[in-house]
Amino acid sequence: MINFKIFVYFFSVILSFFAFCSNNLSAQDIIVNPGKFDRFIITLPDSIKAGEEVQINIQAADNLGNVIKNFNTYDKEFVISTTGSATLNVKNLKASAFSNGFATVIFRNTVAERLVLSIREANNLIPLITKDIVISPASLKSFTIKAPKTSRAGEKFDITIIARDSFGNIINETIQGKSINFAFKGEADIKFDMTSVPDITKGSAVASFMAMKTGTVTIEAKDVITGSYGISEPIEIINGNVNSFKVMAPKEAVAGEPFEISIAAIDRFGNFVNDYASNGKGINIKSLGKTVPFPSTVPAYEFTKGQAKLSIRYDIAETVLLTVVEIGGTQSGTSEPITITLPKADRFEIVTPEAVVAGQKFKIKITVYNQNNRVIKNYNLIGSDVVLRASGTGNLIPDRIPASEFINGTAVIDVQYNKAEAFNITAQIADIKTERPSTEKTVTDITTKKETPTSKQQVSSPSKPTEHQKSVKTTKKQASAKAPAKSYEITNISIVESKSQSNITVHINGMNDAISYSVISDKGSSNKKMLTLKIKSAVSKIDKNLSLDSNFVKNINIEEDRDAVLIKMEQIKPSKFHVTKGKGVISIVFKK
Secondary structure, three states: OHHHHHHHHHHHHHHHHHHHHHHHHOOOOOOOOOOOOOEEEEEOOOOEEOOOEEEEEEEEEOOOOOEOOOHHHOOOEEEEEEOOOOEEOOOEEEHHHOEOOEEEEEEEOOOOOEEEEEEEEOOOOOOOEEEEEEEEOOOEEEEEEEOOOEEEOOOEEEEEEEEEEOOOOEOOOOEOHHHEEEEEEEOOEEEEOOOOOOOEEOOEEEEEEEEEEOEEEEEEEEEOOOOOEEEOOOEEEEOOOOOEEEEEOOOEEEOOOOEEEEEEEEOOOOOEOOOHHHHOOOEEEEEOOOOOOEOOEEOHHHOEOOEEEEEEEOOOOOEEOEEEEEOOOOOEEEOOOEEEEOOOOOEEEEEOOOEEEOOOOEEEEEEEEOOOOOEOOOHHHHOOOEEEEEOOOOOEEOOEEOHHHOEOOEEEEEEEEOOOOOEOEEEEEOOOOOOOOEEEOOEOEEEOOOOOOOOOOOOOOOOOOOHHHHHHHHHHHHHHHHOOOOOEEEEEEEEEEOOOEEEEEEEEEOOOOOOOEEEEEEEOOOOOEEEEEEEEOEEEOOOOEEEOOOOOEEEEEEEEEOOEEEEEEEEOOOOEEEEEEOOOEEEEEEEO
8 A cells, every 4th residue: 555655656756757848848939941942823813804904923832832931032033924915014023023922913904815824934944833814805885886888778687786895805794785776877768677676695686677768877876874885887778679660751742853751760769770770671661642652662771870861752743641661570650641742834944056957957955844943854744745936937846845755854856947037945835825934045047058948858837747756656656566465665764863862763554563674783895884674575665765864874775675675774883772663663773
């Protein structure tokens, strides 16, 4: 029992000693220093917007991640770089720039992109560390509107709206379409063609529009919440397809005399079809009267910016409506009523030689003018015979000219006068007793022969037909006798001409839809530009050689070739032409 007590006592003393020794040793701290430099630790914000200046913290650390606070004592230099478009305020970073193991670099990028930041030692190309950085777009600032350069009236077209920040980056956040308003500037008339404006998702949206009126227009888009704004490039709205025609004509015109009309090709919105010359088919001109106008066909190339101005002729006095119909189509248009009045032979102009021989034939030229002082070119169709009067004591033979002798308003005939004296010639309409005023060249001297005229030289009696008239009638009878089987008779060739075009019309009796004709354009043997109209099963009842007062055709020669008539026209200069068939006529229209 005593031994046990002694043991406990000594054990307590030993424990106290060790406790005392332990307290004395823990009173002194152990200093632990970081290891060698091993890496950098980079810290930056979780979200970076384009255009923001961001502070990047760089820590120098050992392999355990302990910060090396005395890194500024190291003799090291580092290079900091990034991919993409970012900028750094420091590119070369020395260890001496670190404070307590920390260094700061300012980073900025205006482009929304993903890039890599890397740090390497100056003498080593292998990076010590790399860091992926994502730059997000900034806030909505504007819209980019992509639109077509052209669109047709009546057709839907789409535009693309792209949302962008102030640096041009596309914003991927959804923008509500209900906060976007559209406005239009320009002369074209367009409308929004959707039930509502679509939301802008993933940076863009598509909106549809339709135009009605031609012209140019720009489309503006504005976000009413942020005030963000965008405008498209000008869009040219062109016409739609032809829907109808407008015919503008005078209220009155004279039969057989050209008058101006205007024809406009119109789409369904009332726009001129400016491209009708290239896309149209041409038009036929019809009337609700007894005949057809000349010309009765207008090719598409005659239209300029959707409009055509032309001279036409109508040969019968009546009130008519002109109807225009597209060739092979149903598009049409009708004029207001036009009152076609008969031309009145108001005066005659007579041209004679200065001197002739009594009893011998000489030529005179008579031209008939209407009340508007214009030549009545279809007088042969609508006029009456013309009576000639001589102011002297002799007899003028013939003293009556049939209306059929007038070609394009002018008759050239052979006459005789049997007295050696000065006289002049006047003309009047046969069924009107009052003389029409005429302008003539007076015959001032007549040279007589000394010998008495023989019976063959005697002037024929006024009541008998002249030798010229007999020969003409005989020729016609002979021609008719030679070709009794031919069903078409060419009775006249007339011309209506303006500054820009000439309409030569061949009048044919007995003409029907079965008539066969062809046109040949070539150079003749004398290197002249010739246009030949060949009409089969026809006979000519007119002179073989015609001289025209025309700026397009010099003269016309008529030949008969077996079962056909050849009408050869010598052109003064090459011109555009087209040939049309009407009621009882074939027309050749020459254009400059």
